[in-house]
Amino acid sequence: MPARWTATDEANLAADRAVIRKMRAKGEEPSAWLLAEYEELTERRKQAKPRRRKGDGGVYQRADGLWCVSLELPEGLDGKRRRKVICRRDKAAVISELRKAKTELEKHGDLATNSITVGKWMAHWMDDIAPQKIRPKTLAGYKTVVNGYIIPALGKKRIDKLTAQDVRTLHAVMQTTPKDPELRGQKELPAGTVMLSSTYTLLAHNALSAALKVALREGKIHTNPCDLVDRPRARVTQQKALTLEQAIRLLQHLATRADGPLWATYLLTGARRGEILGLEAERVTGELDLSWQLQRITDISKAPADWEYRELGGTLYLTRPKSNAGWRIIPLVEPLRSILKLQMGDQTEGLVFTRNNKPWDPDRATKEWNKLLAEAGLPGDIVLHGARHTVVELMFNAGVHETLTQEIVGHSNVAMTRKYKTKGNTPQLEAAMSSLSRLLGQA
Structure with a gap:
């Protein structure tokens, strides 16, 4: 010896x-x-003390007989040193595991350790990773569900121990949570209590899944448990729209209001709220260029580096649509051509529609729409977005082909929409817009 x-x-x-x-x-x-x-x-x-073979690492035997080795890892989220310790009963087995771990470290740049919890990882993902890829409005929604539900429910769990059942539990907790914060925590809920919608649960699922996708790519976990669970289905709501008679009555009422051209533009184009509020005079020619929209962004510093935006003042910005289908140009036909000409006069630049010479606040526009419907004696349960649905319904009644309707309103869920993206189809689009105008021509 x-x-x-x-x-x-x-x-x-x-x-x-x-x-x-x-x-x-x-x-x-x-x-x-x-x-x-x-x-x-x-x-x-x-x-x-025999010399270790190349690749054996600092293998040592503990007093309990286990063979162990430690592997240096990148710094933790808190800047502290991190090591992964591997222990096995057999020396050859621990060396084999070490070599596997080194291969994974080389491939992913990191390995899972006991130190990373779901809470720490979600906070790191929200602050340092997600802003580089996710639009500010979407990120704001993620922040609400991450801080309000994901971290309270799963934050203390180790990220590498998260299971599909944990994700299902998150779904169940959210789906049984009252929408009214004052009712949460009560043992007995009043009859008819409204719970958080499945759409909200879907938002939480998407946020968690996106964060874990990055963790998987970096080698912190070996599977994404969100991929093993069915995604919650978004609640399907029947968006109400104005009938032809109601749309005509509203147009007649708008003739008595100074801001009538704003609301008439919604009814005659089916554009989104921000697209009309952000419409600029230089983008109104023989066509309407709907390539920008007005949005409120509370923290523009979180916007991805490749995201286009223009500041209007305060927290209001002009931003690009989130999809290629939303970025579109539609023909300008009568009576909208005359309505916009009357509104703009000799204006050649700047926002077409303002309130007290300032950009419209999007939420304020929604409230004014509700007041407008009340003044016109129309149902108050038709939201501003319902103007888009009104246009779709009216175009259908006017015999406009579905694919042309999709092109005009900028939907992205119809494959044939792409066939109508070229300038060569402008006559078809113009005919579709004219059909809508003729239908409303009784106003």
Whole structure:
């Protein structure tokens, strides 16, 4: 059995090595006894502590008999040093696991450790990763569900221990949570209590799934449990629209209001709220260029680097539509051509529609729409977005082909829409817009 190698032996070996090197540097030859002691110590060290094979790492045996090795990892989210310790009963097994871990580290740049919780990872993803890819409005929605539901429900769990059942539990908790915050925590809920919608649960699922997708890519987890669970289905609501008679009555009422051209533009185009509020005079020619929309963004610093926007003042910005289908140009036909000409006069730049010479606040526009319907004696449950549905319904009644309707209102869920993207189809689009105008021509 090899003699035990002690710390004193290691110190003597180091001292002998230093003296020998110093003497030879001066051109002197060390004494025979010094060389003999150095050779003896060197041989004893080899026998007592065999040299590790390349790739074995710092393998050591604990007092309990387990063979262990530690592997250095990148710094943690808190800037502290991180190591992954692997232990097995057999030395060969721990070396094998070490080599596998090194391969994974090389591939992903990191490995899962006990230190990362769902809460820490979600906070890191929201602050440092998501803003680079996700639009500010979507990110704001994610922040609400991450801080309000995901972290409270799953935040203390280790990210690598998260299961499909944990994701289902999150769904169940949200679907049984009252929409009214004052009712939450009560043991007995009043009859007819409205719970959080499945759309809200879907938003939380999407946020968690996106964060875990990055964790999977970086090697912090081996599977994304969200992929093992059915996504919640968004609640299907029947969006109400104005009838032809109601749309005509509203147009007649608009003739008495100074802001009538704004609301008439919604009814005659089916454009989104922000697209009309953000319409600029230089984009009104023989066509309407709906390539920008007005939005309120509370923290523009979180916007992705490649996201286009223009500041209007405060927290209001002009932004690009979120999809290619939303970025569109539609023909300008009568009576909208005359309505916009009357509104703009000799204006050649700037926003077409303003309130007190300032950009419209989107939420304020929604409230004004509700007041407008009340003044006109129309149902109050038709939201401003319902003007888009009104246009779709009226175009259908006017015999406009479905694909042309999709092109005009900018929907992206009909494959044939792409067929009508070229300038060559402008006559078809113009005919469709004219059909809508003729239908409303009784106003």
